[in-house]
Amino acid sequence: MHRDLRLTAVGRRYGIRGPWVLRGVDLVIAPGTLTRIEGANGTGKSTLLRLLARLDAPSEGRITGRPRTAYVPERFPSSLPFTAAGYLTHLGSVHGLGRDTAARAALTWLERFGAGGYAGTPMARLSKGTSQKVAVAQALLGDPELLVLDEAWTGLDAAARAELERAVAERTAAGGAVVFVDHDPRRLAGVPDATYTVTGGGLLRRSDSDSDSGGTADGPVTVVVAQGPAGAPLPPEAVRAARSAEETAPGRHRLTVPASHSDVLLRALLTARPPWHVVRVEPGTADAPHRDPGSRP
Numbered sequence: 001m002h003r004d005l006r007l008t009a010v011g012r013r014y015g016i017r018g019p020w021v022l023r024g025v026d027l028v029i030a031p032g033t034l035t036r037i038e039g040a041n042g043t044g045k046s047t048l049l050r051l052l053a054r055l056d057a058p059s060e061g062r063i064t065g066r067p068r069t070a071y072v073p074e075r076f077p078s079s080l081p082f083t084a085a086g087y088l089t090h091l092g093s094v095h096g097l098g099r100d101t102a103a104r105a106a107l108t109w110l111e112r113f114g115a116g117g118y119a120g121t122p123m124a125r126l127s128k129g130t131s132q133k134v135a136v137a138q139a140l141l142g143d144p145e146l147l148v149l150d151e152a153w154t155g156l157d158a159a160a161r162a163e164l165e166r167a168v169a170e171r172t173a174a175g176g177a178v179v180f181v182d183h184d185p186r187r188l189a190g191v192p193d194a195t196y197t198v199t200g201g202g203l204l205r206r207s208d209s210d211s212d213s214g215g216t217a218d219g220p221v222t223v224v225v226a227q228g229p230a231g232a233p234l235p236p237e238a239v240r241a242a243r244s245a246e247e248t249a250p251g252r253h254r255l256t257v258p259a260s261h262s263d264v265l266l267r268a269l270l271t272a273r274p275p276w277h278v279v280r281v282e283p284g285t286a287d288a289p290h291r292d293p294g295s296r297p
């Protein structure tokens with residue numbers, strides 16, 4: 001994602017005389033960021049996500065920026081006349097992938113979510129959980145610049161939930177933006193760059209100090225100690241994934257990363273050219289100082 005997606009004074013109501021669901025909403029979604037949207041039932045979270053995904057247009061105000069977007073809706077139409085792999089391959093082609101590449105990507109994503117065995121099953125015969133895996137796979141298939149997840153974890157088993165958290169970490173580390181709603185306050189706790197509450201038709205940004213239930217300072221973290229080639233800067237993907245980084249000796253860095261992002265960080269270090277040496281990986285405490293968001297490369 002190269003540019004911000006920006007909402008300016010956005011309002012949405014359904015019907016010309018309907019009550020305003022959202023009004024005067026200003027929001028900027030920057031590349032490489034994770035944003036959580038929360039709020040009570042019926043406050044307009046899904047309405048906001050559909051506007052961000054450009055599946056709906058505001059009744060007033062302006063939206064600028066057109067990242068390549070994928071969206072996982074709250075309810076996924078599962079009775080489509082395709083097999084799981086057929087559907088994903090078809091969508092991959094729609095996203096501009098060649099047919100073979102699309103078919104490979106479809107299988108890769110189904111396998112990552114533990115649904116490879118259902119590739120040939122008609123969508124209408126999939127369980128709710130497996131349909132949800134297909135819904136998530138369809139969104140990840142085209143490496144979207146903006147990924148919008150509306151309760152996408154609901155119905156997934158524990159392994160698939162963790163896999164989706166990893167996929168989110170991969171997207172943001174690659175410079176994409178992710179916006180999500182989830183009823184579980186522990187979801188990606190400690191990871192979001194920003195959390196907003198939809199209330200009274202507006203958006204309230206939650207500050208770091210309001211970290212009671214999944215605020216930006218919570219959540220399990222992993223500490224990675226890595227030794228780099230002399231004088232080499234940390235790989236940019238590693239910097240994006242890490243919450244804090246400290247050079248403890250020449251070339252030796254102590255990185256604190258949300259546990260859900262540790263795979264992405266390790267891969268960034270190990271695949272750097274030349275690769276970094278990972279000295280130690282251990283569970284950490286979440287008291288490390290926050291990286292200055294201005295340092296995001």
Ligand SMILES: Nc1ncnc2c1ncn2[C@@H]1O[C@H](COP(=O)(O)OP(=O)(O)OP(=O)(O)O)[C@@H](O)[C@H]1O
Binds near residue numbers: 021041044046047
């Ligand atoms: N297509 C629609 N037509 C008419 N009203 C709608 C439509 N979509 C949403 N609404 C109304 O807009 C309001 C906000 O709904 P929305 O689904 O955005 O809230 P939400 O915060 O996502 O709710 P939940 O937490 O229950 O999923 C509700 O009053 C809802 O009835």
